[in-house]
Amino acid sequence: xxxxxxxxxxxxxxxxxxxxxxxxxxxxxxxxxxxxxxxxxxxxxxxxxxxxxxxxxxxxxxxxxxxxxxxxxxxxxxxxxxxxxxxxxxxxxxxxxxxxxxxxxxxxxxxxxxxxxxxxxxxxxxxxxxxxxxxxxxxxxxxxxxxxxxxxxxxxxxxxxxxxxxxxxxxxxxxxxxxxxxxxxxxxxxxxxxxxxxxxxxxxxxxxxxxxxxxxxxxxxxxxxxxxxxxxxxxxxxxxxxxx
Numbered sequence: 635x636x637x638x639x640x641x642x643x644x645x646x647x648x649x650x651x652x653x654x655x656x657x658x659x660x661x662x663x664x665x666x667x668x669x670x671x672x673x674x675x676x677x678x679x680x681x682x683x684x685x686x687x688x689x690x691x692x693x694x695x696x697x698x699x700x701x702x703x704x705x706x707x708x709x710x711x712x713x714x715x716x717x718x719x720x721x722x723x724x725x726x727x728x729x730x731x732x733x734x735x736x737x738x739x740x741x742x743x744x745x746x747x748x749x750x751x752x753x754x755x756x757x758x759x760x761x762x763x764x765x766x767x768x769x770x771x772x773x774x775x776x777x778x779x780x781x782x783x784x785x786x787x788x789x790x791x792x793x794x795x796x797x798x799x800x801x802x803x804x805x806x807x808x809x810x811x812x813x814x815x816x817x818x819x820x821x822x823x824x825x826x827x828x829x830x831x832x833x834x835x836x837x838x839x840x841x842x843x844x845x846x847x848x849x850x851x852x853x854x855x856x857x858x859x860x861x862x863x864x865x866x867x868x869x870x871x872x873x874x875x876x877x878x
Contacts, residue, residue: 636662637699637755639798640689641767644681644706645775651675652781655685656774658767658798662698666794668770668786672778681775682706683738690745690754700754703801705761705768710807713742714756757805762826762840764856766797825864827878829854829871836864836878 639660646653653676657669669688673681686702686709693700704710717739720726725733733739746754759768777784787794826843828835830853837843840857847853854871858864868876 637701638662638693638696639701639703639767639801640686641703641759641771641798642682642685642689643704643761643768643771643775644678644683644685645772645779646676646678646681647779650677652779653677653681654775654778654780654783655681655688656771656778657685657689657692658770658774658796659689659692660767660791660794660798661696664791665789666791666796666798667692667788668774670774670778670783670786672781672783679706679708680735680738681779682709683735683742685771685775687738687742687745690742690749699752700749701757702754703757703759703765703767703805705759707758707807710756710758712739713746717743757801758807759802759805760857762844762855762857764854765802766800770796770798823857824860825858827856827858827864827867827871834868834871834873834876834878 641658642656644653644655652672652674654672655670659667659669661667669692671684671688673684682704686704689702690700719728720733720739725736727733759765761768761772774784774786791798823840826837826840828837828843828846830846830850835846837846843855847855856867858867864878868874868878
């Protein structure tokens, strides 16, 4: 890998409420650093922004292109698209309202600009889709939001238990499909799958799946959007032909 790989995530209980952020940084030199923190009263968006800010601030002048992987469309669209209009309008939205979280946006923009043109790449990853780096950043964020912070790793990549370089081929933002000028509703997931202690299980809702995997070492989970995708996930987990 010739670039710095970063996964970030944020969480807030109550939104607003107690929150946390997490970041995983893997350097080309073969080192992994986990970062995390929390706030007593915050929002999910503020924690998503803070996670990216803290990761870039930690890297400082470290040389190399940085690939930020986040499941926050808000962060990516904000820093790559919306911020230009906000600045032109004096930090006002298109409706004339003050932009929320302006101080965080300005800090993030400064840190990204300091790395030079194209020094930061923005990658969208789906949350709760069994992407190891995203799962770990989420664990850290949720831990701090719940005031049960997890131990943070700082050491060689070879000893890191998370496959942080296991990244989907497609990390582009989801298309903004529209019908009659209005956004179309997102299709509902077909199912949620979990794998705990070698036993797979099917769930109708994410809440059920989360209760089963939360806090369990080595647990896996993934959302299926169709029956065919469910079968493929189970096969990838070693359960080809299994009907849940």
